[in-house]
Amino acid sequence: MLRSVSSILTDTSRMIAIYHDDVPDADAFHPDASKPYATHSLAHIAHTQILVKNSERIRQEQDDVRNGVVARREFAYLTPFSNAWESVVCEVEHKRRSGKVARESSAYQLTSPTGPLKVVNVWEVAGEMPDIERLDLEESQTVDPTANLSFNLNLTEEQRKAKSETVLPYLKTQESSGAIYYEPDAGDDFDDDDPDDDLTI
Structure with a gap:
């Protein structure tokens, strides 16, 4: 049954099935370990x-x-x-x-x-x-813990405006990544020989 149902289902076709789980079938009275229950099989392909x-x-x-x-x-x-x-x-x-x-x-x-x-x-x-x-x-x-305070936590309109206009210190973000600039010096000692040349076998 499941093979025939699976072959019908495609992207353009759908199937709606009603299964009464409380009504037992033959497998409920004679369970077989090699056969899955119909409810499990239908749930797998649905x-x-x-x-x-x-x-x-x-x-x-x-x-x-x-x-x-x-x-x-x-x-x-x-x-x-x-x-x-x-x-x-x-x-x-x-x-x-x-x-x-x-x-x-x-x-x-x-x-x-x-x-x-x-x-x-x-x-x-x-x-x-x-x-x-x-x-x-x-x-x-639960009761709001800020409801019975002796002081007011809410901002007035003037305080809210002053808060929005306050300029905070900040740093401009760098758009480029870090770079290393090297200027060669006349006193630099360059050796063309490989120092690890004697290690090669």
């Missing part, structure tokens, strides 16, 4: 991969990891929240021709099945805020 995850499933996976070893369940794809439409997490991975990979994660909420999409932070629907986003949020909510 330039852009959009992965849509159910937020309830992500929460369940996080709880399983916190509780300890995650055991493989039979019929794990049949869950009570398989068809939950309230919120999803969308992860986009785009591979450029230069080799750079761009990734972006977004979360969407719906108030009704036919209502508009609302873009929110991933941790709002996934349950746990990452450490980096938590630090950024705390830094944005």
